[in-house]
Amino acid sequence: xxxxxxNIVASLDIVEEKRLLDLSQEIGDSVFAIKINWPTIxxxxxxxxxxxxKYSRIICDLKIADVPNTVNLIMKQIExxxxxxxxxHLFTGEDSLKTLMDNEGGIRVIxxxxxxxxxxxxxxxxxxxxxxxxxxxxxxxxxVGPGNDYKLLSEMSKIKGNMKxxxxxxxxxxxxxxxxxxxxxxxxxxxRSIYENPSPLKYILNLEKS
Amino acid sequence: xxxxxxNIVASLDIVEEKRLLDLSQEIGDSVFAIKINWPTIxxxxxxxxxxxxKYSRIICDLKIADVPNTVNLIMKQIExxxxxxxxxHLFTGEDSLKTLMDNEGGIRVIxxxxxxxxxxxxxxxxxxxxxxxxxxxxxxxxxVGPGNDYKLLSEMSKIKGNMKxxxxxxxxxxxxxxxxxxxxxxxxxxxRSIYENPSPLKYILNLEKS
Numbered sequence: 001x002x003x004x005x006x007n008i009v010a011s012l013d014i015v016e017e018k019r020l021l022d023l024s025q026e027i028g029d030s031v032f033a034i035k036i037n038w039p040t041i042x043x044x045x046x047x048x049x050x051x052x053x054k055y056s057r058i059i060c061d062l063k064i065a066d067v068p069n070t071v072n073l074i075m076k077q078i079e080x081x082x083x084x085x086x087x088x089h090l091f092t093g094e095d096s097l098k099t100l101m102d103n104e105g106g107i108r109v110i111x112x113x114x115x116x117x118x119x120x121x122x123x124x125x126x127x128x129x130x131x132x133x134x135x136x137x138x139x140x141x142x143x144v145g146p147g148n149d150y151k152l153l154s155e156m157s158k159i160k161g162n163m164k165x166x167x168x169x170x171x172x173x174x175x176x177x178x179x180x181x182x183x184x185x186x187x188x189x190x191x192r193s194i195y196e197n198p199s200p201l202k203y204i205l206n207l208e209k210s
Numbered sequence: 211x212x213x214x215x216x217n218i219v220a221s222l223d224i225v226e227e228k229r230l231l232d233l234s235q236e237i238g239d240s241v242f243a244i245k246i247n248w249p250t251i252x253x254x255x256x257x258x259x260x261x262x263x264k265y266s267r268i269i270c271d272l273k274i275a276d277v278p279n280t281v282n283l284i285m286k287q288i289e290x291x292x293x294x295x296x297x298x299h300l301f302t303g304e305d306s307l308k309t310l311m312d313n314e315g316g317i318r319v320i321x322x323x324x325x326x327x328x329x330x331x332x333x334x335x336x337x338x339x340x341x342x343x344x345x346x347x348x349x350x351x352x353x354v355g356p357g358n359d360y361k362l363l364s365e366m367s368k369i370k371g372n373m374k375x376x377x378x379x380x381x382x383x384x385x386x387x388x389x390x391x392x393x394x395x396x397x398x399x400x401x402r403s404i405y406e407n408p409s410p411l412k413y414i415l416n417l418e419k420s
Contacts, residue, residue, distance in 0.1 A: 013283055037276070039283035046252045065275040065299055066247070067327040067378075069402075073223055073249035089275055091301060093329015117277040119303015123341075127333055168277075 007181070008204055009059060009166060011035040011191035015043035021051065027194070027201050028055030032187055033084055035059040049081035057084035059166075063112060065089040068099035079105035085141060087112060087166075090131040091124060097138045108141035113156060116146040116169030128156055136161045142186075144168065148175030150183040157184020177207050217391070218414055219269060219376060221245040221401035225253035231261065237404070237411050238265030242397055243294055245269040259291035267294035269376075273322060275299040278309035289315035295351060297322060297376075300341040301334060307348045318351035323366060326356040326379030338366055346371045352396070354378065358385030360393040367394025387417050 008031045014020040024034055034056045040048060041060075052058050060083045064071055071088075078086060085108035088100055100109060113131040115124055125146075135143050140163055145156040147167030157165060167185035169175040171193030180188055190207075197203045218241045224230040234244055244266045250258060251270075262268050270293045274281055281298075288296060295318035298310055310319060323341040325334055335356075345353050350373055355366045357377030367375060377395035379385040381403030390398055400417075407413045 013280065015283070015287065037280055037283075038272075039280065039287050041252070042256045042284070042287035045255050062248075063275045065273045067325060067383075068329075069382075070223065070247055070249065073225070073247075074252070077225065077249050077252035091333040092325060093327060093332050093334070095327050095329035097329070115277060115302060117303060117305050119278075119305035119307070122303050123301040123333075123337055124303070131333075172279075173277075 006030060006032045006204070006208065007187050008207065009033045009035050009187050009189045010194050010204070011037075011061070011168070011189050012195050013037055013039055013191060014195055015039055017044045017048065020044070020048070023195060023200060024052050024055040027204060030201060030204055031056060033057035033059050035061050035189060037061040046077060046081055049078070049083050053082060059083065059085045059087065059110070061087045063087055063089055064100065065092050066096065067092075068095050071096050071099045072103050075100065075103045075105060075107075079107060083107055085110050087144060090134050091127065094134055094138070097134060101138050101140075110142040110144060110166055111135035111140045113143040114146050114149075114152060115144070116148050116173050116175070125152065128152065129159060132156060132159055132163075136163060142166050145185060146175070147180035147185055147188060148173050150179055153180060153183040153185055160184075178210055216240060216242045216414070216418065217397050218417065219243045219245050219397050219399045220404050220414070221247070221271070221378070221399050222405050223247055223249055223401055224405055225249055227254045227258065230254070230258070233405060233410060234262050234265040237414060240411060240414055241266060243267035243269050245271050245399060247271040256287060256291055259288070259293050263292060269293065269295045269297065269320070271297040273297060273299055274310065275302050276306065277302075278305050281306050281309045282313050285310065285313040285315060285317075289317060293317055295320050297354060300344050301337065304344055304348070307344060311348050311350075320352040320354060320376055321345035321350045323353040324356050324359075324362060325354070326358050326383050326385070335362065338362065339369060342366060342369055342373075346373060352376050355395060356385070357390035357395055357398060358383050360389055363390060363393040363395055370394075388420055
């Protein structure tokens with residue numbers, strides 16, 4: 001891996017292993033990290049995490065949202081694959097988060113302080129300030145903030161402390177790379193605009209110049 | 211499978227495939243269903259769902275909590291294994307829930323209207339009435355209610371409509387089988403008290419007589 005300075009996280013929700021590995025080999029060096037979610041792990045098995053780790057930092061977007069005992073059991077299964085970071089929900093409360101931090105096994109923890117879908121405005125996003133406080137107190141590495149809601153993202157960036165903000169919602173969900181950066185986002189999570197693109201590497205390199 | 215009348219859901223958070231299959235063969239006929247969660251799927255692969263389906267109804271406790279597109283991709287991966295039901299979070303909002311219901315592929319949907327850990331009292335559980343309303347409107351088969359908080363469970367049972375209440379928190383987390391039933395719970399989710407028991411089948415049969 002080269003010394004990458006990109007702030008793009010490629011969210012590769014691909015379920016065909018060969019296609020995923022080929023694309024990761026092509027772009028892995030040119031992005032900050034590759035993010036995968038449950039669909040890929042269900043299709044390819046958890047070993048896909050360490051296989052992809054050859055090409056880039058891997059963020060496992062598990063959106064963990066369970067009781068402490070289950071959180072611990074999930075982390076025990078994931079730590080063998082040595083991802084760079086995992087994404088967890090925070091709304092399940094401080095006991096679940098504390099158990100996760102106590103069992104992170106060297107894996108960075110990114111907490112969901114808001115989501116980019118419209119439904120999240122009802123229960124989740126109104127609690128963003130308190131969720132950010134929880135994440136900071138627990139020692140999280142980062143938080144998730146919406147790349148398609150600049151007002152909320154800007155408010156989150158003011159209270160994030162030393163944590164990094166990872167922004168989904170760019171591209172297919174309406175957010176803009178430069179707009180989200182200007183609103184305080186640190187890393188831009190981009191999915192379909194990369195993996196449905198006929199020239200994904202070119203798209204990434206052009207985006208950073210945009 | 212015999213015609214089971216049990217209301218016990220055995221929550222088998224076991225990651226050794228042979229031990230899980232052996233125990234499921236032993237007790238599968240004597241419980242309403244077997245529930246598995248991500249630790250088991252991570253350890254054994256998603257095919258464990260259909261393998262266990264030979265012995266009992268299988269409830270996949272995925273606690274899905276993501277944006278609509280990812281919800282859809284998760285269900286596409288799960289439906290090939292034909293579980294009896296999946297458990298999803300509801301707090302991610304109505305768009306995610308609608309996408310799940312539109313893609314359930316014949317799998318029953320159980321929504322988390324509250325959780326049994328103490329941390330859930332901060333953000334999740336105060337919204338139980340509204341979450342139950344969302345689940346009912348969307349056509350969910352059931353909801354999750356705490357088997358260790360009889361007051362909350364009783365309140366939930368009054369507004370559940372035709373949905374079934376599945377109760378974790380029995381045993382290791384402090385709830386009592388008969389107490390949760392008397393508070394309006396329909397199905398009792400029991401984990402460690404079964405799979406850490408030297409005589410799990412005897413424990414189950416005795417519990418129903420208790």
